[in-house]
């Protein structure tokens with residue numbers, strides 16, 4: 548008996564040694580824990596680090612109105628919107644309070660907690676963190692929630708256990724959760740769509756059409772994935788009624804869409820596809836290239852519907868013609884923020900550019916090649932880069948992106 552126990556013990560020790568050996572020295576455990584407290588409207592957050600070596604220094608970029616009462620083991624210095632933390636020993640933790648509610652200027656919320664649910668972004672809950680650590684060291688990260696009784700959670704990550712998620716953050720050694728999340732008494736519908744683990748979730752009892760949304764995605768997401776084969780493996784769509792933000796907001800692997808928004812609008816564009824394009828590309832504009840980001844999203848919101856048979860060729864061309872007409876109200880595309888007529892004018896430019904590339908290459912290339920290349924690089928897009936990619940696709944200079952085509956001539 549004793550000998551048997553001894554050999555089992557030996558086997559267990561061997562297993563432990565093997566597991567430790569596989570990850571030895573170059574990884575540390577990074578656990579984000581959040582205790583969601585509806586009675587105070589706060590989340591109590593703890594960042595735990597464990598490992599043989601830990602990062603030497605972490606700089607957290609705080610929102611001083613939302614990240615409060617920081618306390619850390621080891622050296623911690625908080626200065627306005629920056630906290631500098633030096634974790635010590637083989638295990639260290641940092642705690643703070645996070646204020647969940649946030650109202651936009653219009654009075655609607657883009658982050659909200661009630662006594663039944665909370666909708667927020669995990670990349671606000673956990674602020675951006677710059678880590679200084681030895682080369683080769685990387686984190687193995689997870690996010691775990693402690694929730695009131697009867698609450699559940701949905702995030703665009705693999706759920707290892709209930710309310711416990713493995714965090715993927717490609718290209719980052721110090722991983723951090725990102726994107727929309729919902730916790731509470733929620734209803735969700737899930738499906739695998741062309742390899743994308745897709746969930747539509749909303750507070751229970753609200754007027755949200757989860758099945759319609761999932762069907763719409765089954766119908767359109769595969770076509771979008773043809774343009775963007777690198778589309779995330781997880782997708783979470785969060786929806787809710789007033790007083791949440793009355794529109795769509797994209798995030799990493801996720802988006803929020805107000806429950807009142809139709810899947811296809813009166814002008815035949817689709818806010819849902821528009822936000823999905825933002826999820827797919829992950830690009831942002833500089834001081835004069837936001838029209839590229841918004842124009843591509845709006846262009847594909849029509850183009851994908853045309854390709855899936857959602858609208859006929861005639862209705863598609865009519866819709867772009869109408870946008871082009873509206874776009875005449877925008878004297879230039881080269882502005883910091885693209886909306887309304889600027890984005891409408893940008894859609895016309897995208898159609899023109901697509902035609903030009905197709906003609907130049909006898910249909911071998913299209914605007915898809917340009918959009919795909921932008922999505923592969925993500926980050927900031929400039930007009931120069933957009934033009935270079937378009938010219939590569941066309942194999943010659945493109946007229947659609949001449950500066951004179953992007954703004955009206957001086958009177």
Ligand SMILES: [Zn+2]
Pocket residue numbers: 821825840841844
């Ligand atoms: Zn947009």
